Amino acid sequence: MIYIGERINTGFKDIKQAVLDKNPAPLQDWAKKQTEAGANYLDVNLGAVSGKPEDMIWMIEQVQAVTEVPISIDTNKLAILKEAIKACKKPPLLNSTTCSKEKLDPFIEIASAYGASMIGLAMDESGSPKEVEKRVECAGMIAAAWMEAGQPMERLFLDPIVMPLKFMQEQAKLFLEAARQFQQLSDPPPNISCGLSNIASKATEKKLINRTFMVMAIASGVNAVILDVLDVDLVNAIKTGDLLMNREIYADAYLQKS
Amino acid sequence: MQIVDVKEKWINRINTVTIGATRAEGGTRARTVTVGGETTLPLLTFEGEIPNPPVVAGLVVDVVPPDWPDALKKAIGPEINSPTEWAQKAVKQFGADLICLKLLGPDPLGKNLPADHAAKTVKALLEAVDVPLIIWGCGDLEKDNVVLPEVSQAARGENCLIGPATEKNYRTLAAIGKADKHKLIGEAPVDINIAKQINILLQDAGFDIKDVVMCQVTAALGYGFDYVYTIFERVRIAGLKGDKHMALPQIANVGWETWKVKEAIADEDVLPGWDRLDKRGPRWEATTAGGYIQAGADILTLAHPESIAITKQTISELMKGDQ
Structure with a gap:
């Protein structure tokens, strides 16, 4: 992760x-x-x-x-972005562009120039998509432009867009399906990221919802997350998820901090 | 037709570990040996960097193992009865890059020699040769817990590679490694999960795993070699993929294991049709070593002068790459 x-x-x-x-x-x-x-x-x-x-x-x-x-x-x-990137000592992550050409092209140009990574949101100027198909279409446009620019997939992050559970309950399932399909966009696949906290926006059981959704997202191929990295239960659930997906090698002490 | 580029890109580099300390570094070695640092799988020089080719450690045992065949003893020569003379010969004549001293003497099932005896042997060896030293306990963890601290102190500042650190004795080893400034061998019983566990435990005990070399318990050809091979390979792949607990150099104790198996020690009257023992033994050892080089070994310990020569040649040929 x-x-x-x-x-x-x-x-x-x-x-x-x-x-x-x-x-x-x-x-x-x-x-x-x-x-x-x-x-x-x-x-x-x-x-x-x-x-x-x-x-x-x-x-x-x-x-x-x-x-x-x-x-x-x-x-x-x-x-x-253009000014801030000059201040970065190490190649940063650009967070984030949509698939709208007027935004995507300059973002890719900057990422290429600085060897930076980039998060591409699966949405366009018309706003957040409601269907799986639209998400995959947007992600496909970003991945294609990235590849055309000769940039390696390990520096591209595609975000299927998390929506609040409380207000758009049907969307969580569509996010997971979109993440699953993003993995087919290239070989090796791009990174699939999510802005986690949005899922529990305005809900009561925020931490439980974050954790549960994150584990489901891991099973659907998500391998990068914007999160409260100090939430120990959440991080432990992610580490366990990575083991269950056979991304990490198991050791009895795998939760030990190191 | 365009040819597809099949080169793999890995995101991580294997740790480099330097063994031995020169006078300037607080020891008395004439040179140090550095292993690790790979950014690709073994021998794939076209794909990534392999800054440090595998090295050969000449195996020296303080007490000649009772099973060793006469052919091996003869090849090493009368020096086999003196660890210091044997070590000198291994460096000067056999061409070993460093020495691996196996302390069999303290073994309670054998001579059960005391810890200070082992410490004296180590001191004498450090005076006799000026290459870096690997020190391997007898394997009885209780006895090793007594012997290795004394040995470690005797070699203080020489930046030796000491082991084995296992799930049962890692605290002692971490403590002596830190106190006397040595590197450690983490050893797991042909089990990748325990291999990772030991590295986490060593780190948890305050020992930097950048100073650890992994050992998967070596198996000779024909005796589970394939199991160990896959573990070497999986460890290396996980390390290159970014698992920092797996991105460690690996050691294969080939000599010690080979000279226990019947193919390497049984006479031709016991194994008819298997060619002469004096030829077969070193070939068995060198072939096992060749396999481990492909699997990802960074250090190979070898006993027979011929297999040391063959293995050194194998390394230099294979590391030429595609030039």
């Missing part, structure tokens, strides 16, 4: 305040905690706090001062 730590996001009050005050401590604290918990990427999201690339760069620099873990640049604004 590729773990993308979600916590450095101005959607969280402490991070928002830290960015407004230019106070590095909360960002660095979360960067260290998520690194220690085993994150493979640290997502950095400026959100609506500011539209200035220099604010995003400031966030990335604070994180990189305390960890070697590569950054996931969480923005759909090209102007921010």
Whole structure:
């Protein structure tokens, strides 16, 4: 599993305040905690706090001062992405583009230039798809453009789009079916990622829903997740899922932190 | 017609482990030996990097094993009765890259020699040769727990490779490895899950697994070789795919295992039609070693001078790649 730590996001009050005050401590604290918990990427999201690339760069620099873990640049604004990527010490993950050509092409161009990885959302300008077919069509367009640019599939992440269980109950099942079909898009297959917390949005049993859905997603081929990497039960369920899918070699001490 | 590119791309590199310490590094070795660092499966030089070709460790035993055939003893020479002279000959004449000392003497089922005897042997060996040293306990874990700490202390600072660390004694081995600055061999009984387990346990005991070489318990050709082969291979594939607990160099104790099996030790009157023992034995050992090179072994321990020569030649031929 590729773990993308979600916590450095101005959607969280402490991070928002830290960015407004230019106070590095909360960002660095979360960067260290998520690194220690085993994150493979640290997502950095400026959100609506500011539209200035220099604010995003400031966030990335604070994180990189305390960890070697590569950054996931969480923005759909090209102007921010173009500047922010220059500040990354290691090839980052671009999070994210849709399959709309005007967005997809520049994203791929930037990823190619920097050897970066990229998340492609299975949606277009008309919004989130409701059917499996539309998701596969969008994902196919992204994968084809990526391959045409000569980029290796191991750096492409396709996201079938998680919708809230509470409000769109029929969608979870369609996500799983789409993930299953994404695996057929290429050989070797692309990475299949999901923004997990959306599934439990506004629901009561958030952690249980996250965990249960994640295990089902693993069985459907998902191998990358944006998550609360400090949720030990969730991470343990993922590790167990990876064993059950024969992705990792079993050892009695497999849950031991290392 | 376009030819499809079938090259595999792996995402991870196998750890490199350096054995031995020069004077500048706090030891007394003339040179060190580094293994590992591969980014591809064995011998696929066209596909990735193999910065360190497999190495051959000359097997030296403190007490000559009772089953060893005269043909082997004769090939090694009268030096077989002195570990120091044997080690010198293995380096100078046989061409071993380093020495693997098997401490059979302390075995309670054999001579049951005390720990200080083993420590003296190690000290003498370190003075006699200036190549890096691998030290292998007798295998009786209770006795090893007494012997290996003394041996480790005697070789302090020499950055030896010491083992075996198993599920039962890993704490002792982790402690001596840390205290005396040695590398460790993690050993599992032909079981990939336990192999991974030991690495997790060693790490949990505070020992960096970047300083560990894995041993899957070696089987000689004809005695479960195929089982061990697949474990070597699966370990390497998992390591290259990114499992950090499996991305470790591996050692095959070929000499020790080969000179126990009837094909390598039984005379031609016992095995008619199997050719002369003096030819058959080293071939059995070299063939087993060749198999383990393909499986992914980074270190091969060998006893017979002829099989050391054959194996060294095999390595140099195979590592030439497609040039």
